[in-house]
Amino acid sequence: MDRKEKSHLFDNPRNVKALIYGVFVLCGIVLLLDIVIHRHVEHSVESWFGFYAFYGFVCCFFLVIAATWMRKLVMRKEDYYDD
Numbered sequence: 001m002d003r004k005e006k007s008h009l010f011d012n013p014r015n016v017k018a019l020i021y022g023v024f025v026l027c028g029i030v031l032l033l034d035i036v037i038h039r040h041v042e043h044s045v046e047s048w049f050g051f052y053a054f055y056g057f058v059c060c061f062f063l064v065i066a067a068t069w070m071r072k073l074v075m076r077k078e079d080y081y082d083d
Contacts, residue, residue, distance in 0.1 A: 027053070030053075031050055031053050034049055034050060034052075034053075035049070
């Protein structure tokens, strides 16, 4: 019997592209709201335009690099559980 596979939302590349554009638009809106929203800052650098966007990007970048290094450190051989 040939069963027809169920189609999921992100199987269509057009939906994936729309989601990515939506995330970019949302990030742009939040960045522009940085002009309007008043923040109570602890340090002077926090008052810079786009500081939190830049800070978040840099931290995410370093987390990915650290995870890559940690993978090499804790990775086991393929047959680790086969005794």
